[in-house]
Amino acid sequence: MATAAEDPHLGSGPDEDDVSLSGGESDSDSILSDDSVLPDYGPETTNGRAASTLYQACARNEPFSLRKVLERGVTKEEVMELDINSWNGLMVACCKGFVDIVYGLHNCPFIDINHQDNEGNTALMIAAQAGHINTVMYLLNYYSGIDTEIKDCRGFTALIKAAMTGRNDVVAALVMAGADINAVDSTKGKCARDWALKTGRYETLHRLRRLNMRPKAEQFCESYVPEWPELKEKVAKAIAEKSAREKLTQHIKNTFGFRIPRDPQDNGVFDHMVRMTTSIHSPLISTGCRPLCPTSPPEVGKRRLAVPELVKKHSDKELEESSVCHSNGSVSHIIPTIHSAESIATRCCTDTERRGSILSLASTKVATTFIPRSMARRNSVFPSGCIPQINISRPTEATPKKEKKKKKKKEKGFLEPPKWKYKEIKDEKKREKKKAEKDKAEKEKEKKKEKESKTAKK
Numbered sequence: 001m002a003t004a005a006e007d008p009h010l011g012s013g014p015d016e017d018d019v020s021l022s023g024g025e026s027d028s029d030s031i032l033s034d035d036s037v038l039p040d041y042g043p044e045t046t047n048g049r050a051a052s053t054l055y056q057a058c059a060r061n062e063p064f065s066l067r068k069v070l071e072r073g074v075t076k077e078e079v080m081e082l083d084i085n086s087w088n089g090l091m092v093a094c095c096k097g098f099v100d101i102v103y104g105l106h107n108c109p110f111i112d113i114n115h116q117d118n119e120g121n122t123a124l125m126i127a128a129q130a131g132h133i134n135t136v137m138y139l140l141n142y143y144s145g146i147d148t149e150i151k152d153c154r155g156f157t158a159l160i161k162a163a164m165t166g167r168n169d170v171v172a173a174l175v176m177a178g179a180d181i182n183a184v185d186s187t188k189g190k191c192a193r194d195w196a197l198k199t200g201r202y203e204t205l206h207r208l209r210r211l212n213m214r215p216k217a218e219q220f221c222e223s224y225v226p227e228w229p230e231l232k233e234k235v236a237k238a239i240a241e242k243s244a245r246e247k248l249t250q251h252i253k254n255t256f257g258f259r260i261p262r263d264p265q266d267n268g269v270f271d272h273m274v275r276m277t278t279s280i281h282s283p284l285i286s287t288g289c290r291p292l293c294p295t296s297p298p299e300v301g302k303r304r305l306a307v308p309e310l311v312k313k314h315s316d317k318e319l320e321e322s323s324v325c326h327s328n329g330s331v332s333h334i335i336p337t338i339h340s341a342e343s344i345a346t347r348c349c350t351d352t353e354r355r356g357s358i359l360s361l362a363s364t365k366v367a368t369t370f371i372p373r374s375m376a377r378r379n380s381v382f383p384s385g386c387i388p389q390i391n392i393s394r395p396t397e398a399t400p401k402k403e404k405k406k407k408k409k410k411e412k413g414f415l416e417p418p419k420w421k422y423k424e425i426k427d428e429k430k431r432e433k434k435k436a437e438k439d440k441a442e443k444e445k446e447k448k449k450e451k452e453s454k455t456a457k458k
Contacts, residue, residue: 054108055081058089063100070108079110086117094127094135102135106142113143120152129161133169140177144308148179155186163192163208166201175211178303213266215300220279228272 050065051057054074057066082088090111093101105111116122124146127135139146151157159179162170171192175181184191196204242250264270276282298304305313 053081054078055089058093058098058101061096061098061101063104066101066104070104074109076110079108080112088115091115091117091123091126094123094132095130097130097132097135099134099138102138106138113139113146114150116150116152122150122158124148125152125158125161128158128167128170128174129165131165131167131170133173136170136173140173140304140306142307144306146306148174148177149183151186157183159183159192160185160195163196163201163204164199166199166204168204168207171204172207172211175208175300176217176298176304178301181208181301211300217297217299218275219294219297220275224279224282226276228269
């Protein structure tokens, strides 16, 4: 981790004389500011009754109840049910990290992803400041129309809030999704870098600098070249003949030099290995789909479209050609339609609850046309679309017991571990104690025999 002493660009930590944002302490250590009226957002305890409204299902973290509510249909008033802080069900789920609830709400009608509470916080701001990276990634990828530049009452964006609280992964996700890294708040006029420096989040500041050094992600989709570009040059340099002076210098360095652990070199062999093993065409990984934008990878400052927005931009034929379908262990490039997916599930599984859990994510047009059913949640192990029934039966024969291995006798000529002096004394005392007990037992037996013989003579 880089510190202020090692890196002059980081500067010092927060100033002691700086005035806080609202006269009190800053909100960098809490999910919301100190004057928020926070109800208890933990799961509510009920008498075993399922949640009847959408907000209750979100607050209790009950995905099954949420699915039942969505299946019967919801109104705009029910979806926008708010609490004392003007939080809807999605904001509560983002605050507590209820990932299943966030998954289930992305198809909910009338949901407003950019709804602001009493202080101007959105669901993305709450999840970013709380540090729930999975929730943030799902909001950015599957909620169309999400705005990363909305500011709260203090002028903070989701990126500034994540930088203030040191959420490094969230900061990287927001920046690569197109969040403005130079946006400043309306109170102090500071950007995300300035707030990370002011609050002493040096790791976050270092992460932002690294992202600016390499602002565009590399993805090997259309071409796969496993060779490292600099390998030939390195090999040629190592094989080339060296002069006597170079050999002597190298020998001195190897003899008297110290090998200090160092960080991997940028664009070196480690970076190349990571790129090759995570690329789309790599033989080391199995992929279930192909990217729709192979020539437009994520980039700093460039807004990335969500999955529903990508689906709207491409035709159904193009989506079918760019997707992969797994069926009976074989891979084909024809994605099943909505009706075929439902028919397969109905034929394989008669239980509606099991069928609903299998196709929980693949029940909509977005999932069935863009994401293969084999890649859907809770169905990545069995790509055929149904959960097989497993029958467990006891074997007729008893389980054989393991035979104890006999200790081998000590053989002469082999090294043995040394015996410590205190252990030898301890063993000797044990032997003496056993010998004394044995002698005592023999004396008692002799006395007993003498008594028996005397009684017999009388």
